[in-house]
Amino acid sequence: MTSKHHAQEDVFTSDRFQRSVKRRRGAERRLKVFGGTAIAVATGLLLILFVSISAQGYTAFTQTQLSVPIDLRAEELRVAAPELDAALRNVNFRKLVREGLESRLGAAEDRRGRREMMALLTPSAGYFIQQQVRANPDWIGTVRDVWLPASDDIDIIKKGFAPRDVPEEQRLITDRQLAWVERMEAGGFMEGRFNSMFFFGNDSREPEIAGIFGAAVGSILMLMVTLVVSLPLGVAAAVYLEEFAPKNWWTEFIDVNIRNLAAVPSIVFGLLALAVFIRLFGIPRSTPLAGGLALSLLTLPTIIIAARAAIAAVPPSLREGALELGASKLQTVTQVVLPSAMPGILTGTIISMAEALGETAPLLMIGMVAFMVDTPAGILDPAAPLPVQIYTWSTSPERAFAEKTAAAIMVLLVLLVFMNSLAIYLRNRFQHKW
Amino acid sequence: MIQSLFASPKSQRPKPEPVRTRGAGPAVSGGHDAKMVCREVNVFYEDFHALKDVTIDVNNREVLALMGPSGCGKSTFLRCLNRMNDTVDGARITGDVLLEGKDIYDPNIDPVLIRSRIGMVAQAPNPFPKSIYDNVAFGPRLHGLFDRKSDLDELVEKSLRRAGLWEEVKDILDHSGTGLSGGQQQRLCIARAIANGPDVLLMDEPVSALDPVAAGVIEKLITELAERYAIVIITHSLEQAHRIADRTAFFYLGELVEAGATEEIFTNPKDKRTKHFIEGMFG
Ligand SMILES: Nc1ncnc2c1ncn2[C@@H]1O[C@H](COP(=O)(O)OP(=O)(O)OP(=O)(O)O)[C@@H](O)[C@H]1O
Numbered sequence: 276m277t278s279k280h281h282a283q284e285d286v287f288t289s290d291r292f293q294r295s296v297k298r299r300r301g302a303e304r305r306l307k308v309f310g311g312t313a314i315a316v317a318t319g320l321l322l323i324l325f326v327s328i329s330a331q332g333y334t335a336f337t338q339t340q341l342s343v344p345i346d347l348r349a350e351e352l353r354v355a356a357p358e359l360d361a362a363l364r365n366v367n368f369r370k371l372v373r374e375g376l377e378s379r380l381g382a383a384e385d386r387r388g389r390r391e392m393m394a395l396l397t398p399s400a401g402y403f404i405q406q407q408v409r410a411n412p413d414w415i416g417t418v419r420d421v422w423l424p425a426s427d428d429i430d431i432i433k434k435g436f437a438p439r440d441v442p443e444e445q446r447l448i449t450d451r452q453l454a455w456v457e458r459m460e461a462g463g464f465m466e467g468r469f470n471s472m473f474f475f476g477n478d479s480r481e482p483e484i485a486g487i488f489g490a491a492v493g494s495i496l497m498l499m500v501t502l503v504v505s506l507p508l509g510v511a512a513a514v515y516l517e518e519f520a521p522k523n524w525w526t527e528f529i530d531v532n533i534r535n536l537a538a539v540p541s542i543v544f545g546l547l548a549l550a551v552f553i554r555l556f557g558i559p560r561s562t563p564l565a566g567g568l569a570l571s572l573l574t575l576p577t578i579i580i581a582a583r584a585a586i587a588a589v590p591p592s593l594r595e596g597a598l599e600l601g602a603s604k605l606q607t608v609t610q611v612v613l614p615s616a617m618p619g620i621l622t623g624t625i626i627s628m629a630e631a632l633g634e635t636a637p638l639l640m641i642g643m644v645a646f647m648v649d650t651p652a653g654i655l656d657p658a659a660p661l662p663v664q665i666y667t668w669s670t671s672p673e674r675a676f677a678e679k680t681a682a683a684i685m686v687l688l689v690l691l692v693f694m695n696s697l698a699i700y701l702r703n704r705f706q707h708k709w
Numbered sequence: 710m711i712q713s714l715f716a717s718p719k720s721q722r723p724k725p726e727p728v729r730t731r732g733a734g735p736a737v738s739g740g741h742d743a744k745m746v747c748r749e750v751n752v753f754y755e756d757f758h759a760l761k762d763v764t765i766d767v768n769n770r771e772v773l774a775l776m777g778p779s780g781c782g783k784s785t786f787l788r789c790l791n792r793m794n795d796t797v798d799g800a801r802i803t804g805d806v807l808l809e810g811k812d813i814y815d816p817n818i819d820p821v822l823i824r825s826r827i828g829m830v831a832q833a834p835n836p837f838p839k840s841i842y843d844n845v846a847f848g849p850r851l852h853g854l855f856d857r858k859s860d861l862d863e864l865v866e867k868s869l870r871r872a873g874l875w876e877e878v879k880d881i882l883d884h885s886g887t888g889l890s891g892g893q894q895q896r897l898c899i900a901r902a903i904a905n906g907p908d909v910l911l912m913d914e915p916v917s918a919l920d921p922v923a924a925g926v927i928e929k930l931i932t933e934l935a936e937r938y939a940i941v942i943i944t945h946s947l948e949q950a951h952r953i954a955d956r957t958a959f960f961y962l963g964e965l966v967e968a969g970a971t972e973e974i975f976t977n978p979k980d981k982r983t984k985h986f987i988e989g990m991f992g
């Protein structure tokens with residue numbers, strides 16, 4: 276007994292044993308280093324993406340604005356609600372804006388001067404005032420200082436993206452305009468303010484008032500169509516394949532093809548949607564309905580695969596438990612298998628929805644690149660979803676659209692991060708201990 | 710529905726027999742009080758002949774223990790009694806299995822109805838990932854065994870009480886059944902099975918995963934349940950069979966070697982294989 280004990284101790288202190296321990300520790304350490312490096316590289320790249328996009332885009336969240344006094348004491352505006360609309364249409368708000376500017380900067384001496392002065396502001400300044408007055412009828416009868424968006428050129432000068440101290444012909448704005456800008460700045464009538472138009476406005480030819488609201492609504496409507504179509508279909512297909520289908524070469528064949536579909540480039544689904552949904556079924560182009568259906572083709576395989584994995588992970592003992600209590604096959608699936616698989620199914624669905632949210636190519640294929648100044652009101656209104664909006668802005672020549680593009684990408688990234696976090700939260704929250 | 714298929718069980722059920730059948734009766738049946746009758750039952754898994762000409766009765770208010778070495782067909786036989794073999798791909802069964810004189814393999818009878826009358830508790834506890842309440846209410850909800858919510862509440866409480874679990878869970882009925890300890894889960898599964906009001910209860914090694922104290926609780930429970938149900942239990946423990954079983958059936962390589970009163974089988978086995986098995990276990 277004691278000799279055996281000694282022999283064992285000898286083994287543990289022997290050189291051979293020590294060497295093997297060292298070797299195992301070394302292998303473990305190397306694996307840790309490799310894993311750590313891989314994660315560091317991945318996070319680093321992600322960080323570079325976020326930082327570079329944010330560095331370009333954050334300036335779009337502020338907007339250079341000019342404080343202009345607007346005289347709303349005109350007799351014709353002092354009318355009650357029903358006639359107010361007509362009155363608002365008759366008033367020349369552009370003139371009110373010009374007079375306001377002139378009261379700050381002094382009257383311009385000629386037509387050209389007047390045009391240059393008005394060019395300090397966005398061309399839609401008059402319309403902007405009209406909207407404000409409609410929303411706040413109590414302004415009527417007063418003189419108000421209103422913050423109006425500056426034109427994109429002024430915005431760029433103010434944010435320092437284009438130089439001021441260069442000869443006039445190399446500058447974005449004229450000497451006269453620069454003098455006005457400096458006077459407004461000195462008087463505190465010009466500053467960068469939070470750009471609510473970016474979040475609550477729609478697309479526009481003029482970058483200073485272009486926003487992502489319409490695009491975001493278009494994306495949401497489209498994703499709703501995608502969800503309503505692909506979740507029930509995907510789950511039904513997964514339930515059938517996993518629980519009811521006989522295991523033979525035919526279901527194997529279907530299985531292989533679903534996996535193939537998940538790997539097909541999305542542009543192909545765009546072509547398919549164009550041929551089937553638009554040409555064959557006559558669904559109107561450019562609408563969230565058409566876009567949502569096209570994206571369903573994309574998300575369906577992903578959802579089926581995720582749902583099958585979640586269903587297959589439900590332990591057979593639970594199915595037997597239900598059957599033993601006298602549940603039919605269908606009751607077993609609906610009351611035990613599906614509720615247990617739901618977290619997995621939802622996680623897969625959200626991730627596929629996030630993929631769909633960022634998808635652009637198939638949408639270009641079915642004409643969702645329309646220039647839309649109106650917020651889509653339903654799934655049959657033309658819409659340009661977020662990624663497409665990013666695409667069209669990125670191809671616009673105006674310098675000011677560059678920062679808008681980056682800012683829209685930031686919003687899209689935030690949405691994606693949010694959706695994926697939700698998926699992870701759901702997975703952790705409802706993780707089963709069987 | 711159940712009642713229309715099987716002649717009203719309550720009224721025609723034979724009168725309770727005060728004297729337990731321990732130590733009496735012929736080998737394969739208690740004779741006077743058979744709940745289920747099996748005649749020359751054979752089971753094949755594809756080509757494999759897993760159960761060979763098994764003939765035995767399951768009596769009212771009796772615990773029948775099934776014993777035998779691993780792989781001898783005990784679980785297979787148990788699954789014949791509630792048609793769970795139907796759910797196994799490639800399984801085929803011949804012979805007769807009668808419940809109160811009716812063939813449960815009659816093509817006109819839905820296996821779902823059989824399983825609601827013959828409860829089963831699996832070897833490893835398998836509570837649903839639902840609340841404790843919903844676990845017990847699962848069967849009654851499937852079969853519409855109640856009219857009002859209060860009836861269901863009562864049924865759930867009664868079942869949990871009978872399974873000896875009520876005191877431990879009465880304040881946490883909304884907690885998940887999977888959060889209970891192994892022994893509690895096993896009793897939950899028993900409560901779930903008896904909530905259906907079955908006539909027969911099948912148990913596949915219900916205490917194999919439990920510590921001796923938890924096992925003792927369940928053994929006591931089985932003895933109590935045997936006052937109302939016919940119970941068939943698979944066990945690997947001779948002591949356990951000795952403690953709870955009125956009759957014991959010994960299986961070997963798919964055959965029913967011998968069956969009889971537990972005392973009789975243990976002290977005076979007729980077959981050599983039974984003798985070896987018992988001696989192997991004791992020795
Ligand atoms: N689904 C199945 N398909 C094929 N063969 C099976 C199946 N289930 C059981 N068998 C075979 O039938 C025989 C009896 O199995 P069974 O599960 O009834 O044994 P058992 O007596 O319950 O054993 P244990 O004590 O280990 O649980 C075994 O040889 C087993 O391999």
Ligand SMILES: [Mg+2]
Binds near residue numbers: 783785
């Ligand atoms: Mg078994």
